[in-house]
Amino acid sequence: MIETPYLLFLGDAPDALSAKVAQGIKDWRPDNCVGQFRMDGCKADMKLPDMTLEEAKAAGAKTLVIGVANRGGKISQGWKKVLVAALEEGFDLASGLHNLLRNERDLVEVAKSCGRSLHDVRIPEVEYPIASGEKRSGKRVLAVGTDCSVGKMYTTLALDAAMRERGMKSTFRATGQTGILITGEGVPLDAVIADFMAGSIEWLTPDNDPDHWDVIEGQGSLFHASFSGVSLALIHGGAPDALILCHEPTRSHMRGLPTYSLPTLEDVRDLSLQLARVVNSGCQAAGISINTQHMNDAEAKSYLAEVEKRMGLPAVDPYRHGAERLAEALEAL
């Protein structure tokens, strides 16, 4: 678990897109952010107060989060000076970069001598159990997709926000590195050892109040040859009561698999429900989330109406229209 609140480190981000992790934290957990730290030439801006390390410390920040990715996921020498100073100032560091903080000897030494923690959210910090398959109290909803990167994280973050807005008890459960940095905790499922995948998701979504919902970030797709095993472990470990089906309609093939076409939403619904019902016989499809970023307003509206009619489930683009109707559908279950 990463200590909040954060100072967001934007480094020398060459553009806004390279700071999308910081943007995600700012968008979804603004209360976790006391300010931003930018180096010379930084082209990203979270519209947070620019702070020195000392100012951020005084404002209560506990962790400096690397909210920027540079080419190759490297920890550049230019950043090192700031990172070392942050440790000396009393900050923990958190990173989702491919290159790990723990492999940078200088950072490890300074962290040790200052008694600070280095969080590499790509790597599990917990020894997860083997899944027991036992029923837990509380409710769970999982995003499942026709493909990777169709908007499952966005959907679940928006759904969690909409549910809390309605006064429902809800917790977003991160299963990927960006989600973990946003919330400060979660399971980096793609880095978990095969035998413990489902168990890690049971661990992430323990017994809870009967009217509490875990909103579980999905990963991959049952129909994606590279990552389907991860998706199935999420279904069997999460034991969802409800599924949100996620889709990006303009994609011509599965991400990274040029010869594979996408399954239909019906395929995903039927197969996901069949598998989910092995562990939770009451699982239902509750709604549909469509990523319409490559459509204009009219196209999006007409596509959503068509899907909603065809599938008999509320269909929304949570980015364009919010996730209210999905939250409503869960409340009605």
Next chain:
Amino acid sequence: MIETPYLLFLGDAPDALSAKVAQGIKDWRPDNCVGQFRMDGCKADMKLPDMTLEEAKAAGAKTLVIGVANRGGKISQGWKKVLVAALEEGFDLASGLHNLLRNERDLVEVAKSCGRSLHDVRIPEVEYPIASGEKRSGKRVLAVGTDCSVGKMYTTLALDAAMRERGMKSTFRATGQTGILITGEGVPLDAVIADFMAGSIEWLTPDNDPDHWDVIEGQGSLFHASFSGVSLALIHGGAPDALILCHEPTRSHMRGLPTYSLPTLEDVRDLSLQLARVVNSGCQAAGISINTQHMNDAEAKSYLAEVEKRMGLPAVDPYRHGAERLAEALEAL
């Protein structure tokens, strides 16, 4: 890859069952075994020549394989003297024990100074790729089961032997530790990082002759809440042309999951085919392997006849009756 042939280390095995890894090697790869090494009090016997380290070395043995498991998977102090002497004599060591050779400092030091290798087959020794989903040449058959531990390894070893007996081109592909020790190579799939599971199986079953069969050891079950993700990665990474359905009919619940009943063979056939056809549209169910160890001869015979009639596929217990008819079914595909 573990160098063959082996000297099988039986240690102070308290009974025959504790040496079942050695028994598997002896049964399936007798040519890999030059002899056995037994300590005082050893109650197991592979009916191989008892040899000293020197004799085994002279007979050509390259690796001392720990073919025995003791309580807790520990490497006992009693064994250490032999293991150290074996390294000094020029043997590599191979083990599937829970406690790793590489974590025993004395063994690591001696191995290093003698230039020998320590193989812990529970741990991957390869950096596997992400699965590409691309079609490979050659054919593949995978064992899928209603549950864990229903006889998938035995089935695939017997099938591979029967295919080679018929003059077919066939290679057993190990995906678990015992299978890896038997053949000297394979993927310890339960220990692979989630994102690389399917890729590790593609790596294990590369392009081959058009008439060559990879006979892939199955793991877990799509219907087993703890390990289903591993099973799906095998299906999508293996891209099988044919499936052998494996079942143990007297089991009252899923292994380790007391509240879960077993799926039917029809359930396993239909779901496995649907998922396999995502990557290989021609995949077919070719035969059925029933583990009848808890039935008498008459019960086994009648059960197999009933299943064969019901499913329209050859149904055998390869332990009792051999895997000939499964090999025949693959040849006819």
